[in-house]
Amino acid sequence: GAVVSQHPSWVICKSGTSVKIECRSLDFQATTMFWYRQFPKQSLMLMATSNEGSKATYEQGVEKDKFLINHASLTLSTLTVTSAHPEDSSFYICSAGARDRAYNEQFFGPGTRLTVL
Amino acid sequence: QKEVEQNSGPLSVPEGAIASLNCTYSDRGSQSFFWYRQYSGKSPELIMSIYSNGDKEDGRFTAQLNKASQYVSLLIRDSQPSDSATYLCAVNGGGNNRLAFGKGNQVVVIP
Numbered sequence: 001g002a003v004v005s006q007h008p009s010w011v012i013c014k015s016g017t018s019v020k021i022e023c024r025s026l027d028f029q030a031t032t033m034f035w036y037r038q039f040p041k042q043s044l045m046l047m048a049t050s051n052e053g054s055k056a057t058y059e060q061g062v063e064k065d066k067f068l069i070n071h072a073s074l075t076l077s078t079l080t081v082t083s084a085h086p087e088d089s090s091f092y093i094c095s096a097g098a099r100d101r102a103y104n105e106q107f108f109g110p111g112t113r114l115t116v117l
Numbered sequence: 118q119k120e121v122e123q124n125s126g127p128l129s130v131p132e133g134a135i136a137s138l139n140c141t142y143s144d145r146g147s148q149s150f151f152w153y154r155q156y157s158g159k160s161p162e163l164i165m166s167i168y169s170n171g172d173k174e175d176g177r178f179t180a181q182l183n184k185a186s187q188y189v190s191l192l193i194r195d196s197q198p199s200d201s202a203t204y205l206c207a208v209n210g211g212g213n214n215r216l217a218f219g220k221g222n223q224v225v226v227i228p
Contacts (some may be wrong), residue, residue: 032214043220044161044205093160097214104149104214106207111160 003027004096006109013084014117020080021112023094029074030096034106035067038091050077084116120144123219131227136193138222140147140206150182150189153205155221161205165191196226216222 003026013019023033035047048069051054056069066114068080077096091113095106120143130136138152149168153161165180167173167189173180180194189208193200206219 034215036156044218046215049215069191091160104209104216105151105164105166106214106216108160110151 002107003096004030004031004107004109006094006112008112009110010098010113010115011097012115012117015085016083018080018082019084019114021094021100021114023077023079023096023109025075025096025107028096028098030077030098031074031075032097033071034095034097035069035077035079036093036095038093038111044093047079072107081114084114086116089114089116121206121217121219123206126221127223127225129225129227130196132196132198134196135176136196136200136224136226137207138191138193138204138224139188140208140219141188142206142217144208144217145160145184145187147184147187149209150180151209151216152178152180152189152191153207153218155203155205157202159225188228193224196224198226198228200224201226213226 005024005079018115033050038044044087047062048056050069050071052071052074058064067089071077091111093111095108097106122141152165154164155161167180167182177194181190203221203223205221207216209216
């Protein structure tokens with residue numbers, strides 16, 4: 001149980017285009033989903049927290065108009081990187097907190113490696 | 118702001134030995150504690166959860182929690198080369214289920 005998928009696993013795009021990343025909880029309902037970014041050899045950086053049916057809460061310094069998050073259902077959240085630039089190239093990882101878990105474990109998706117040319 | 122500190126690595130251990138990782142946290146109200154393993158180029162994988170003081174064992178892994186001293190540790194017994202990874206300590210205690218992560222400890226198991 002507690003499987004989270006992400007799609008795509010990697011993407012290469014041209015500067016100025018938008019990229020959408022999907023995060024799905026496959027066998028549980030996710031009350032909350034989280035989006036992280038990780039640069040090479042650095043620690044995880046939380047970008048935003050999203051709850052189903054409400055607006056995402058962004059961390060300080062993360063542009064909400066650039067990183068659009070939609071959490072339309074208890075099993076799906078999407079992150080759209082708008083007008084991507086080379087500095088947005090990174091490893092984007094989502095995680096999901098299960099609705100029926102008492103202790104707030106987060107289960108991570110496999111990640112999406114974004115390369116912006 | 119929650120802070121989670123992990124002592125700097127990397128930690129090199131010979132195959133078959135015990136790897137010991139420590140983590141301290143600043144928020145005394147923290148309730149849940151986790152260890153994640155992250156292989157290079159991969160996403161983190163939950164390997165241990167602990168919520169009560171004391172030890173919790175799962176296979177070759179033992180997590181230890183001491184809320185009074187605000188530390189949580191992870192022991193890996195009979196270390197294997199496949200245990201070579203970065204281990205992340207994570208703590209939860211507030212609303213919205215957010216986790217505070219340490220910077221991680223790299224473990225290298227030498228055959």
